[in-house]
Amino acid sequence: MRIAMIGSGYVGLVSGACLADFGHEVVCIDKDPGKIAALNEGRMPIYEPGLDALVAENVRAKRLTFSTDLKPAVAQAQAVFIAVGTPSRRGDGFADLSYVYAAAREIAEALTGYTVVVTKSTVPVGTGDEVERIIREARPDIDVGVASNPEFLREGAAIDDFKRPDRIVIGAEDPRAVAVMQEVYRPLYLNAAPILLTGRRTAELTKYAANAFLATKITFINEIADLCEQVGANVQEVARGIGLDNRIGGKFLHAGPGYGGSCFPKDTLALVKTAQDYGTPVRIVETVVAVNDQRKRAMARKVIAACGGSVRGKRVALLGLTFKPNTDDMRDAPSLSIIAGLQDAGAQIVAYDPEGMEQARPLLQGVAYAEDAYACAEGADALVIVTEWNAFRALDLARLKGLMRAPVLVDLRNIYAPAETERHGFTYSGIGVA
Numbered sequence: 001m002r003i004a005m006i007g008s009g010y011v012g013l014v015s016g017a018c019l020a021d022f023g024h025e026v027v028c029i030d031k032d033p034g035k036i037a038a039l040n041e042g043r044m045p046i047y048e049p050g051l052d053a054l055v056a057e058n059v060r061a062k063r064l065t066f067s068t069d070l071k072p073a074v075a076q077a078q079a080v081f082i083a084v085g086t087p088s089r090r091g092d093g094f095a096d097l098s099y100v101y102a103a104a105r106e107i108a109e110a111l112t113g114y115t116v117v118v119t120k121s122t123v124p125v126g127t128g129d130e131v132e133r134i135i136r137e138a139r140p141d142i143d144v145g146v147a148s149n150p151e152f153l154r155e156g157a158a159i160d161d162f163k164r165p166d167r168i169v170i171g172a173e174d175p176r177a178v179a180v181m182q183e184v185y186r187p188l189y190l191n192a193a194p195i196l197l198t199g200r201r202t203a204e205l206t207k208y209a210a211n212a213f214l215a216t217k218i219t220f221i222n223e224i225a226d227l228c229e230q231v232g233a234n235v236q237e238v239a240r241g242i243g244l245d246n247r248i249g250g251k252f253l254h255a256g257p258g259y260g261g262s263c264f265p266k267d268t269l270a271l272v273k274t275a276q277d278y279g280t281p282v283r284i285v286e287t288v289v290a291v292n293d294q295r296k297r298a299m300a301r302k303v304i305a306a307c308g309g310s311v312r313g314k315r316v317a318l319l320g321l322t323f324k325p326n327t328d329d330m331r332d333a334p335s336l337s338i339i340a341g342l343q344d345a346g347a348q349i350v351a352y353d354p355e356g357m358e359q360a361r362p363l364l365q366g367v368a369y370a371e372d373a374y375a376c377a378e379g380a381d382a383l384v385i386v387t388e389w390n391a392f393r394a395l396d397l398a399r400l401k402g403l404m405r406a407p408v409l410v411d412l413r414n415i416y417a418p419a420e421t422e423r424h425g426f427t428y429s430g431i432g433v434a
């Protein structure tokens with residue numbers, strides 16, 4: 001099957017490479033000539049484990065190509081995926097659909113016969129209707145099917161998530177579109193990945209409901225963690241105690257500095273806006289958004305408290321900048337608010353991240369960058385673990401203590417046992433551990 005993927009970012013590139021790996025012929029399109037040039041030279045524009053090898057293999061097999069020119073790829077495709085960004089709109093927080101609609105208009109111009117246009121981007125309920133209207137209005141001569149196929153992959157484990165999904169959700173009412181989508185995913189179907197066929201609006205809402213639920217779970221355990229600190233309980237044990245209950249499940253119960261990244265913040269906010277527009281506010285999610293927003297800056301206050309109430313003129317070292325490990329994605333990372341809070345209080349910041357520093361630089365002012373974790377800790381008055389990269393899990397504590405000006409460790413991911421760090425002479429603060 002011939003597939004065009006419009007947008008070659010975290011989702012488009014991974015999806016395109018995986019679909020090519022299934023045996024389809026895929027052209028990944030992007031407006032950004034720098035991205036396409038890099039891909040054509042065999043360089044990955046993003047960091048995602050395993051992606052370079054997967055792309056190289058499928059390029060070699062001639063199943064995967066890259067272009068800035070949407071027209072020929074769409075003209076020949078049976079399925080055209082829209083995987084462009086849907087960031088929060090400035091001002092009101094609703095999803096900015098301008099990239100999706102612009103892509104729909106460009107696709108419409110290029111269609112030559114019956115084609116299924118699939119929104120893989122996370123889009124509010126009703127966006128598929130608008131995409132269909134745009135295309136039909138521009139090309140009344142062409143028959144088109146418009147489907148919704150939200151993507152559930154996680155950055156950092158994206159290839160495995162795409163190839164071994166918990167489920168595939170396909171929202172389409174047109175039987176021809178359903179048949180094309182089943183053909184797209186046939187290789188997974190054979191591996192018994194559950195395919196959920198739903199209405200288009202249901203598929204669109206399913207994605208937001210999933211992200212909002214996960215964000216709620218994280219926010220719930222974060223608030224329990226705060227309570228643990230006040231009452232002298234341990235949130236990791238509470239999380240295990242509830243997570244072993246199958247009805248609850250242990251995932252997404254790790255207390256931390258608040259959720260960030262390119263999806264949860266914008267998607268929870270967009271769901272809140274959609275629900276308000278329809279007169280059925282989702283109050284739990286509204287609260288989750290508010291609680292999480294406050295939490296990130298509260299983490300700066302936690303560091304200040306660990307430093308004895310003031311960080312003015314102090315050197316605070318941050319390990320990890322990305323919103324989670326194994327990605328270079330800095331969008332809405334908690335580190336941004338934490339650093340702003342610390343800088344506002346007069347701290348000097350030095351940071352190290354294994355993959356995120358390049359993307360961090362344009363987003364942060366006045367931050368010094370270190371070559372590794374130990375260089376970062378040198379002369380620091382406090383060391384703050386913000387992202388739980390594996391490289392930070394087994395640091396030489398004796399060496400760290402020797403390098404630092406004051407042995408203050410703030411572990412916002414609970415990756416160290418308090419007693420062990422205290423044995424090495426650190427003053428330790430974790431999340432939800434009294």
Ligand code: NAD
Nearest residue numbers: 007008009010011030031032084085086103121122151155
């Ligand atoms: P991204 O910003 O990494 O990639 C989007 C790409 O689309 C960019 O490279 C941009 O240049 C390109 N683009 C925009 N308009 C275009 C056009 N008209 N023609 C060609 N290219 C165009 O975004 P992303 O993280 O891949 O997210 C894409 C969508 O997938 C979003 O809706 C997001 O919510 C959703 N999603 C993301 C993830 C994730 O983990 N990143 C997971 C699931 C769903």
